[in-house]
Amino acid sequence: MLIRRLEITDVRNVKHANIVDLSPISIFYGVNGSGKTTLLESIHILSSAKSFRSHKLKPLINNEAERCVVFAEVAVQGDEDLFHPIGVQRSRSGEGLIKINGENVRSAAQLAEALPLQVINSDTFLLLGGGPVVRRQFLDWGVFHVEHGFHEAWKGFQRCLKQRNSLLRHDRIDGPTLQVWTREYVKLSEQLDHYRAQYLRQFSPVFERCLAQLSNLSGIELRYQRGWAKDQTLEAALAAQSESEQQQGYTLSGPHRADLRILYQGQLAADILSRGQQKLIVCALRVAQGYLLSELNQRKCAYLVDDLPSELDEDHRKALCRLLDELDCQVFISCVDHQDLNGCWQQTDKVKLFHVEHGVVTAQT
Ligand SMILES: Nc1ncnc2c1ncn2[C@@H]1O[C@H](COP(=O)(O)OP(=O)(O)OP(=O)(O)O)[C@@H](O)[C@H]1O
Numbered sequence: 001m002l003i004r005r006l007e008i009t010d011v012r013n014v015k016h017a018n019i020v021d022l023s024p025i026s027i028f029y030g031v032n033g034s035g036k037t038t039l040l041e042s043i044h045i046l047s048s049a050k051s052f053r054s055h056k057l058k059p060l061i062n063n064e065a066e067r068c069v070v071f072a073e074v075a076v077q078g079d080e081d082l083f084h085p086i087g088v089q090r091s092r093s094g095e096g097l098i099k100i101n102g103e104n105v106r107s108a109a110q111l112a113e114a115l116p117l118q119v120i121n122s123d124t125f126l127l128l129g130g131g132p133v134v135r136r137q138f139l140d141w142g143v144f145h146v147e148h149g150f151h152e153a154w155k156g157f158q159r160c161l162k163q164r165n166s167l168l169r170h171d172r173i174d175g176p177t178l179q180v181w182t183r184e185y186v187k188l189s190e191q192l193d194h195y196r197a198q199y200l201r202q203f204s205p206v207f208e209r210c211l212a213q214l215s216n217l218s219g220i221e222l223r224y225q226r227g228w229a230k231d232q233t234l235e236a237a238l239a240a241q242s243e244s245e246q247q248q249g250y251t252l253s254g255p256h257r258a259d260l261r262i263l264y265q266g267q268l269a270a271d272i273l274s275r276g277q278q279k280l281i282v283c284a285l286r287v288a289q290g291y292l293l294s295e296l297n298q299r300k301c302a303y304l305v306d307d308l309p310s311e312l313d314e315d316h317r318k319a320l321c322r323l324l325d326e327l328d329c330q331v332f333i334s335c336v337d338h339q340d341l342n343g344c345w346q347q348t349d350k351v352k353l354f355h356v357e358h359g360v361v362t363a364q365t
């Protein structure tokens with residue numbers, strides 16, 4: 001189990017909750033507006049210092065409070081019996097404080113490292129129908145957690161991209177300086193592309209296995225586009241675009257233009273599949289990342305599944321729960337009626353129900 005105790009203060013309508021008896025599978029249920037998604041959001045804050053609903057900070061903090069705090073005891077990766085405290089505080093003024101095991105931490109990447117998290121919620125559909133940025137984030141989540149060099153390469157790449165774009169915006173381009181940055185930019189871009197392509201080669205069979213357990217859809221293809229033409233080096237692509245780059249003032253090719261197109265029988269899955277079918281594909285994608293993480297790194301991630309029953313019929317709910325159960329990771333689920341999940345779990349002693357009402361959480365015995 002990744003999270004043992006969770007304490008929340010002043011996140012939306014949850015004034016204070018101290019949940020000491022979390023289970024491998026914790027189900028938060030209650031009527032609309034009771035605070036279920038807020039509880040999942042609070043766990044997300046622990047993994048990224050922000051919400052999954054919006055990047056805005058103020059709506060997250062209870063209307064009558066100046067700051068919100070989320071605290072948890074989180075298992076140390078590699079030693080599930082040892083727990084470290086992790087705390088995140090966010091203030092209306094914009095200030096934030098992150099503490100891991102008593103030490104102040106400056107980068108949210110350290111939170112992500114300490115608590116790998118996957119979210120399945122109503123924004124899930126954006127993975128298929130939204131812009132490429134959502135799919136790049138999805139891909140990079142996996143690469144970040146399995147490839148140690150990725151984060152440094154990513155930071156270096158962002159720095160080069162910024163420098164290059166700023167040089168391209170000048171009226172008179174400083175050719176030699178641009179060349180220096182372009183060389184570094186190409187090197188880091190190729191490294192990122194290599195990490196992503198390698199990750200996808202390992203990911204695809206795991207995804208297919210997960211999808212086969214969830215649905216009988218066949219003909220789903222993950223098509224990676226690296227951000228520049230297949231038959232060209234990045235250097236050649238940039239050289240060919242240099243005039244357009246100077247006119248537009250930014251870099252037109254590179255990993256920031258990559259995409260992972262998700263196709264069903266050759267067409268975009270989002271254009272053709274039903275909502276339920278789309279949800280199953282996204283669940284297979286996200287659960288497959290948990291399986292691969294555990295296979296490659298012996299690490300577990302936790303899952304936040306907001307309103308699990310929505311869009312799914314009984315058989316598909318059971319299939320999703322079975323897949324999560326077999327992964328043996330910690331799962332936090334919200335739903336209006338917990339009876340919608342009856343019969344979904346093999347071992348009922350792993351499951352704990354929590355009733356949520358007006359922001360107050362009560363464990364059911
Ligand atoms: N900053 C805030 N301060 C106080 N209350 C808030 C704040 N932001 C949102 N709320 C309220 O918190 C409540 C909980 O919202 P939440 O989205 O967690 O509900 P939910 O149980 O997930 O509901 P649903 O079943 O409709 O998804 C809502 O009634 C909402 O209006």
Ligand SMILES: [Mg+2]
Binds near residue numbers: 036037038306334
């Ligand atoms: Mg909700």
